[in-house]
Amino acid sequence: MGKVRVAGFAVSIDGFGAGPDQGLEHPLGKGGRELHNWFYPTKAFRSMIGQDGGTDDRFARAAMAGFGAYILGRNMFGPAGDNWGGPDWKGWWGDNPPYHAPTFILTHHPRAPIVMEGGTTFHFVTDGIDAALAQAKAAAGDRDVKIGGGVATVRQYLLAGAIDELHLVQSPIVLGRGEALFAGIDLPGLGYRVTEVVPTELATHIVLTR
Structure with missing residues (x-):
């Protein structure tokens, strides 16, 4: 059985995982795109958008590899509404x-599955995080399940004690407002401890393990 992981999840210095006023123009909220400045130069990102080159970043590779299924919040698929x-x-x-x-x-809005190119099929789960996780684990088999975000989704799975490993990327920006990742969450009380810290030029990588 694989792990349940959050990987490559970027947060600002002031603890926000997305900026304010998310919508079609600003899918990650205003200023939210800058959270991922560490990722854009990497081979992992460039190959994801069909481009060559880029830096070989082990954290970027690990954020995209080894997963047999993904769980995303509603806004990670499309705009609210x-x-x-x-x-x-x-x-x-x-x-x-x-x-x-x-x-x-x-x-909360039912929809038939959508089969996409490249092996992705979107399944829409209306009966909660436990049902989604059970389906994702069954689909992943021996591979890991990635909790891909957004902030509200990661928070729900953290509070449920379902995440085995959390790789955060602390980006050197401040957002001031937005979606706070850890507000009101007692990480030590939930059993999480810091197991790795790696500073780089564009961000600091922090791994918490339960």
């Missing part, structure tokens, strides 16, 4: 999303 961004909306990533595995979307 009942219309899913319109009748033809199939996610932020176009026809070939970067997941290449079964991907389970937490939502």
Whole structure:
């Protein structure tokens, strides 16, 4: 049985995992795109968008490899609202999303599964985080399940004690407002401890293990 992991999840110095005012123009909230400045130059990111080159970053590689299934919050698939961004909306990533595995979307709005190019199928789960995790584990088999975000989704799985390993990327920016990742969460009380800290030029990588 694989692990349940959060990997490559970027947070600002003041603890926000997304900026304010998320929407079509700002999927990660205002200023949220800058959280991922560490990721954009890497081979992992460039190959994800069909480009060559880039830096060989082991954290970026680990954030994209070894997963047999993904769980995403509703806004990680599309803009908030009942219309899913319109009748033809199939996610932020176009026809070939970067997941290449079964991907389970937490939502209150039922929708039939969507089969995409490259091995990604989006499944829409309306009966909660436990159901989504059970389905993801069954789909992943011996591989890991990635809790891909957003902030509210990571918080729910943290509070449920379901995450085995949490790799955070602390980016050197301040957002001031947005979605706070750890507000009101007692990580030591939940059994998490810091097991690795690696500073780099563009960010500091922090791994917490339960």
